[in-house]
Amino acid sequence: MKRILVTGGAGFIGSRLCERLLEAGNEVICLDNYFTGSKLNILHLLDNHYFEVIRHDITTPVYVETDEIYNLACPASPLHYQYNGIKTIKTSVMGAINTLGLAKRTESKVMLASTSEIYGDPEVHPQTEDYRGNVNTLGPRACYDEGKRCAETLYMNYHRQNNVRIKIARIFNTYGPRMSSNDGRVISNFIVQALQGKDISIFGDGSHTRSFQFVDDLVEGMIKLMETPDEFTGPVNLGNPAEISVRELADKIIRMTGSKSKIIYLPLPEDDPRQRQPDITLARKTLGWNPKVGLDEGLAITIDYFRKVLK
Secondary structure, three states: OOEEEEEOOOOHHHHHHHHHHHHOOOEEEEEEOOOOOOHHHOHHHOOOOOEEEEEOOOOOOOOOOOOEEEEOOOOOOHHHHOOOHHHHHHHHHHHHHHHHHHHHHHOOEEEEEEEHHHHEOOOOOOEOOOOOOEOOOOOOOHHHHHHHHHHHHHHHHHHHHHOOEEEEEEEOOEEOOOOOOOOOOHHHHHHHHHHOOOOEEEEOOOOOEEEOEEHHHHHHHHHHHHOOOOOOOOOEEEOOOOEEEHHHHHHHHHHHHOOOOOEEEEOOOOOOOOOOOEOOHHHHHHHOOOOOOOHHHHHHHHHHHHHHHOO
């Protein structure tokens, strides 16, 4: 049994990770400040004697004993991370410093949940881990993009200077049950609008593309990455390379929900990427990982979840 700390453990992804780690026979400490996480996501775990919850903001140090740390704490949707850009940067940077300091003291292995957003509006397609990105440091998305880029730098320097055992996962668009209905992400937006019979809002002309992975695939990839030998640090892309245009996605969700919603077009936000698709060659080779849940199957599960939540 390992004692594992999950920062952001009450979030959409973090709560599912906590479940999987408990199922594998570990002791799990869930840390969250509930800015975007929710107690409802972990309510069913509270009776488990090997599950512990701490209300805490990772921008300040935390003192616990751990064997492994998954650092997921940071708002990940543009609506939430642009709400307070300064706090978002602090969460990425101070959160990295605090989790790395804890890992150094306890000799824990620590994983950073980084992001495909570090590639910015990419000039290379699909994106490989050696691509250095095209990020506007002054734009409204930079608080998240640059915060995660700085976090990656901190992780690598703690590894080089202090021999901290690190893993860096670059996570691409993820969806599934427990997404917030108001997080502003494209899949949750479209499903909620379709189920409520509202107009579906596409920003831009709908030709820009995304690649979506189901949450269970991501969790499996993160666990596999944590289990790799210490000399492998990453970064490694975790995403589903199946690419779809936003317009095609909207049409698919209208069809799957049986909605009569109409599509409306709004101006594209500043620095919104035109295309996003992971090259997962490294993940396949090093982790033996490949996403298993196709978009239709994952959307059906997610739509069913939102039908229940929106009642």
